[in-house]
Amino acid sequence: MISDALIALAYFSIPFVLVIFVSKRRDLKFGWVYWSFGIFILACGLTHILSIYTLWVPVYGIEGLVKAATAIASVVTAGMLWPLLPQLLTIPSPFELRQAQEALKEEEMKGRDSEQLLQQFRQAQQALRESMSRLTAVVETAVDGFILIDARGRILLFNPACERLFGYRAAEVFHENVKMLMPPGYSAHHDHYIRSFLETGERKIIGIGREVIGMRKDGSTFPMELSVGEAKQDGESIFVGIIHDLTGRKHTEEQLRQAQKMEMVGQLSGGIAHDFNNLLTVIVGNAEFLGEQLRSRQDLRQISDDICQAGERGAELTQRLLAFSRRQLLHPREVDCHELLDSMRKLLRRTLRENIEIAITPNSKNTLAFADRAQLESSVLNLALNAQDAMPNGGHLTLNTGVVPLDDDYQAQHPEIKAGEYAMIAVTDDGMGMTEEVAARAFEPFYTTKEVGKGSGLGLSMV
Numbered sequence: 001m002i003s004d005a006l007i008a009l010a011y012f013s014i015p016f017v018l019v020i021f022v023s024k025r026r027d028l029k030f031g032w033v034y035w036s037f038g039i040f041i042l043a044c045g046l047t048h049i050l051s052i053y054t055l056w057v058p059v060y061g062i063e064g065l066v067k068a069a070t071a072i073a074s075v076v077t078a079g080m081l082w083p084l085l086p087q088l089l090t091i092p093s094p095f096e097l098r099q100a101q102e103a104l105k106e107e108e109m110k111g112r113d114s115e116q117l118l119q120q121f122r123q124a125q126q127a128l129r130e131s132m133s134r135l136t137a138v139v140e141t142a143v144d145g146f147i148l149i150d151a152r153g154r155i156l157l158f159n160p161a162c163e164r165l166f167g168y169r170a171a172e173v174f175h176e177n178v179k180m181l182m183p184p185g186y187s188a189h190h191d192h193y194i195r196s197f198l199e200t201g202e203r204k205i206i207g208i209g210r211e212v213i214g215m216r217k218d219g220s221t222f223p224m225e226l227s228v229g230e231a232k233q234d235g236e237s238i239f240v241g242i243i244h245d246l247t248g249r250k251h252t253e254e255q256l257r258q259a260q261k262m263e264m265v266g267q268l269s270g271g272i273a274h275d276f277n278n279l280l281t282v283i284v285g286n287a288e289f290l291g292e293q294l295r296s297r298q299d300l301r302q303i304s305d306d307i308c309q310a311g312e313r314g315a316e317l318t319q320r321l322l323a324f325s326r327r328q329l330l331h332p333r334e335v336d337c338h339e340l341l342d343s344m345r346k347l348l349r350r351t352l353r354e355n356i357e358i359a360i361t362p363n364s365k366n367t368l369a370f371a372d373r374a375q376l377e378s379s380v381l382n383l384a385l386n387a388q389d390a391m392p393n394g395g396h397l398t399l400n401t402g403v404v405p406l407d408d409d410y411q412a413q414h415p416e417i418k419a420g421e422y423a424m425i426a427v428t429d430d431g432m433g434m435t436e437e438v439a440a441r442a443f444e445p446f447y448t449t450k451e452v453g454k455g456s457g458l459g460l461s462m463v
Contacts, residue, residue, distance in 0.1 A: 011045030355394030390431025
């Protein structure tokens with residue numbers, strides 16, 4: 001009786017625990033299993049109560065019915081429980097749950113690290129794009145040319161300044177050999193320089209700025225300063241060249257050299273003119289005095305007159321020297337250029353040979369200049385005499401006037417000139433002309449291509 005009572009009491013307490021547990025844990029799976037289990041255990045407890053009761057009252061039929069009901073509940077519960085076993089086994093244990101939580105935390109940390117790395121990568125990409133944008137802006141707007149080539153000499157970058165310098169569009173030179181931008185004297189050695197540098201590291205151009213010659217699309221050449229640097233891209237050498245056009249600087253240097261040379265010649269000629277003029281004054285004065293004393297001797301008087309005329313021509317030369325050295329006082333005034341040429345017609349006819357045909361073509365409008373008339377006449381006469389020398393077998397000499405505009409481009413080549421309209425006197429002949437070498441030196445004082453004893457004056461520099 002005591003054993004059955006204790007067993008029944010334990011059996012009756014278990015369903016109450018299950019009811020409380022199931023009611024508090026709404027997240028449990030298979031809750032109906034707990035209810036079935038509770039009914040089964042409750043039935044088991046009833047069988048033990050009936051076992052105590054039958055000790056005094058033999059109600060074995062009722063006890064049998066209760067046991068049958070208990071058996072049915074047991075079989076039903078077991079029948080429902082066994083199919084659930086595989087699913088129940090999949091329910092993680094607390095240890096497994098802790099492992100899963102730790103793994104989840106680790107994945108979350110990795111995810112955060114990956115997000116940080118991704119954010120850093122995005123920031124690096126943004127910084128790279130901004131850096132490339134700034135670099136592109138510098139290259140695209142630079143005054144100097146930027147050109148990028150690979151180790152085989154193929155052009156990879158050709159900025160707008162290079163397009164202006166060489167006359168090519170970037171699409172025309174992309175992946176072409178850079179030798180197309182060099183005259184033959186330079187292109188023949190280009191590949192050797194690069195190959196020698198890659199093999200030996202010897203620097204002949206790379207990393208060293210030097211003055212070279214570039215060749216435009218039209219075949220013309222120009223001086224330029226080239227600086228070349230080396231970089232690495234995908235393990236291969238690439239070379240960047242910075243090109244500075246030296247045309248303007250060369251022109252300025254040439255103008256400076258010419259100005260310095262003319263200044264020195266001017267100072268020399270001015271000093272000689274003064275001293276020479278003093279000597280001529282003595283010679284002419286004595287010749288005139290001698291002529292007065294030799295009135296009765298016409299043969300000797302003629303010699304004295306010749307000395308005076310030679311002295312006067314020498315005095316004219318000194319005046320030109322003084323004008324050239326800018327030490328003579330000029331008298332500029334308004335001069336009608338066409339009227340000046342017309343007044344010189346007789347002088348030119350008497351001065352030039354008979355086989356020179358002279359034509360003066362007037363302009364429809366008056367061409368007025370502000371100049372020293374005597375010096376202007378001397379300049380025209382100088383040009384006419386030079387034209388005669390260029391036509392030994394005769395020819396045509398044409399003089400005409402006009403007005404020409406000198407624009408900003410002309411002023412850029414001749415800084416001493418102000419842009420605007422200028423009076424023009426053109427002297428044209430059909431002689432043999434000049435070579436490029438002679439034309440380059442035509443305005444040098446005392447330069448001449450004539451034989452010894454001829455052409456020893458100031459020449460075109462006086463003009």
